[in-house]
Amino acid sequence: MKKFGIVAVCLLLIGLIAGCGQQKKADDVLSVINNAKDTSIEQLIERAKAETGDFTVYSTSSKTDKTVKAFFAKYGLQGTGSGVKQNEKDFYSAIEKLIDGGSAEIDAVVTQNGASLSVELGAGNLINYNPVVPGAAKSDMYAFMYYFKEFAMDKKFDEQITNVWDLIDTSSAVYYRKAGEPINQLFMAALTTDAWAQKLSAAYDEKYGAGTCDSAVAAGNFKNAGYLFIDGFLKKATDYESEGKIASKIVVDAEKPVIGFSPVTKYSTGAEGTYNKVKFFNKMKGFNGYAYKFYTQIAKTTDRPYTAMLFINYLSTAEGIATYQEGNGVYSTNSMVQQDIDSLLDGFVLENYTDVKSDWASIVKLLEGYN
Known part of the structure; x- marks a missing residue:
């Protein structure tokens, strides 16, 4: 011993x-x-x-x-x-x-x-x-470095998205990677902050009429317009395995109108590249896209x-x-x-963990419920 x-x-x-x-x-x-x-x-x-x-x-x-x-x-x-x-x-x-x-x-x-x-x-x-x-x-x-993610559609379709709430109302399919993409959780989380919730509220009122956002938030028992948007958007969006594939296989040369969210770099440049085949919805009321670091x-x-x-x-x-x-x-x-x-960067949601840190755990749990 x-x-x-x-x-x-x-x-x-x-x-x-x-x-x-x-x-x-x-x-x-x-x-x-x-x-x-x-x-x-x-x-x-x-x-x-x-x-x-x-x-x-x-x-x-x-x-x-x-x-x-x-x-x-x-x-x-x-x-x-x-x-x-x-x-x-x-x-x-x-x-x-x-x-x-x-x-x-x-x-x-x-x-x-x-x-x-x-x-x-x-x-x-x-x-x-x-x-x-x-x-x-x-x-x-x-x-x-900043890396921009934006919503895009093949140019052959006439549809225009001018307000972020159009992403929920559109008859087109919307592809957005929910699961397996932690950086997108930070994107959604940022929308719950006061600054972005106010911009989303203003965009909602511009689309549906003055005071309608407050009524929708109260009716759904949401904390603010950011949570209202998350609920509508994530229920609308279709998840997919890869943002690169969203760009290359879903958006480009689509047979039916489809909107995809992915890094702009996923669209190749050059004469034969896919970048010139799509239009980017980066001038919307509410926000233009996501700039992460x-x-x-x-x-x-x-x-x-x-x-x-x-x-x-x-x-x-x-x-x-x-x-x-x-x-x-x-x-x-x-x-x-x-x-x-x-x-x-103007109009783009910036990744900023500091602003969402206090609510991070509850937001992640909420987002995982939509996966």
Whole structure:
């Protein structure tokens, strides 16, 4: 029995030592990043070039790998740079497992879904860093890119949607990915905030008559016009497995009128592309579409903090975002790269978890009921 007791104590001590080591490394990484918040690009390049080993960025997008490789080539960094794509549904659980295990396999992330990201930042698994390149946005959850989602229909049909409530009344089918798309939950949740509920109410009254929205909200026992819209829209909409397929297989060349909601980038550009085959309903009363964010953060277990900071700066430049994503509906958060960003965002619902955080759990439960 004594032998087993000694072994147990030894294992406990080893675990404690390992845990202390992981915490020290995390504290060291945080210290480096905090001390480098005003470090110039030239200094970051010099220090990143001195770092060795692999540099791996986990992401919900397959485009990250080519971007990391272009970044390494541009600055002539040592080691190998790569991106690893994870399914959005499993992304945060996968990186949490790696980071909790003290793995140096993950150095940074490029991801979406501010609700889940805020949890990892709060736990200290990911570290926020604001880039120093001119014009870069500053935030407690830094994002380098806006990604636009809009409603669209094949141009061969005459129908026009000028008011968001038309999306519920239309005789056309409406395809919207409800299940398996957490970012769309944030879209619907944003509509319940006072600001968007007021805009939806005004759009309803313009369509049906003054005071009709208040009556409809009261009759349905809804909290505000945002909840009224969610109820009508999600009952109307047809779920589908993929937003890419909504764009390519449902909307384009449809035999009957159909409206689909998906990222604008899902419509290919070029002479033979599908982008010119559709019309976008992005001038509606109520809202124009949804602008969500792509975030980039540093893992607390990284062995290459300067490389990670340099990478975030690279993503925040015109070259970086062009390398990452080409096409329509993608815009840098950097006001010097995208000088008209404020006008582009006008009328679009912005992903903003902070505004819905207090009601998030109840909203998610409500939305899941429509799946």
